[in-house]
Amino acid sequence: MGGDVWGVGSAYEAYVGRWSRPVAASFVAWLAVAPGRRWLDAGCGTGALTGAIRTAAAPAQLVGADMSLSFLGSLHGAAWVNADAAALPLAPASFGAVVSGLALNFVPEPARAVAEFTRVATPGATVASxxxxxxxxxxxxRWFWDAARAVDPAAAEVDEAVRFPICSPTGLAAAWTDAGLHEVETRAITVPTLFTDFDDYWQPFLGGQGAAPAYLARLAPHRRWEIRDLLDARLPRRPDGSIALTATAWAVRGHAA
Incomplete structure (x- = not known):
């Protein structure tokens, strides 16, 4: 997993958690699963997707599964199980909706996880990520990794764009089709990510949670400053100093046989 670090909920929230909630809300709306279903959120993390399901989908039951006990400790309003998404200790055909948000690419063998999602899904259930x-x-x-690679060419080895070929519509569609899921569709979900100033952008990278922060923590201090200074020079600014970017996720859905 390239030395990725996950486990501190507050640091994750500052880094990407705050941007994942609007993506989760759009994702749940797109799925349009009927009320009263039993849901599984595999790789639930601190609960952004779990919260969106609880708010908008009227589940009969909601279960979160994650490898991090610390993250699970932040989960509210759902039952949970401490488990690997690729080896779920759950009964076959037991969930009417099986979903996973921002986690599938961190499973060492994503195909095994998708096979597990399919195994625990009831016939006709929605399986999505x-x-x-x-x-x-x-x-x-992307701005971070481009700057890191300019300073340290070895950063290419841990750049998520290189490491995770499943993070594309073709990669996701192939994984879903290979698992035997039907009516497979993909779409992009884009949300704004507005930073009040450069520090608001930069500080979360010092929290150690995720691939880029973990990479940065391993660097010599002078290399970190070089990357920081290059980003400070490159990032687009509004007249008030804020930095307006966007975050796009690729989503996939299918149905169990």
Whole structure:
């Protein structure tokens, strides 16, 4: 997993959690799952998607699964299980909706996770996921990695756009089709990410949560400052000093046989 670090909810919130909630809300609306279904959120993290399901989908039951006990401790309004998305300790055909938000690419073998999603889904259930568009659309990370690679060519080895080929509409559609899911569709979900100033953008990268912050933490201090200074020079500013970017996720949905 390229040395990625996950486990501190407040640092995750500052880095991407605050942007993942509007994506989750759009994703749940797109799925349009009928009320009264039993939902599983696999790789639930601190609960952005779980919260959107609870708010908008009227689930009969909602279960979150994640490898991080610390993240699960932040989960509210749902039952939870401490588990690997690729090895779920759950009964077959037991959920009417199985979803995963911003987690699938961090599973070492994503195909195993999608097979597990399919296994625990009831016939006709919605199976869906979304991941960041690291190559282009998740701009706060794209600006970072482009600057990091200019300072340190070795950063290319941990750039999420390189590491995660599943994070594309073709990659997601292939994974869903290979798992035997039907009526497979993909779409982009884009939300604004407005930073009040450069510090609002930069400070979350020092929290150690996620691929880019974990990479930055391993660098010598002078290299971190070089990346910081290059970003400070490159990022687009509004007249008031704010930085207006966008974050795009690729979403996929299908139905179990």
């Amino acid at each position: 979304y991941v960041w568009d690291y190559a282009d659309g998740m701009q706060l990370m």
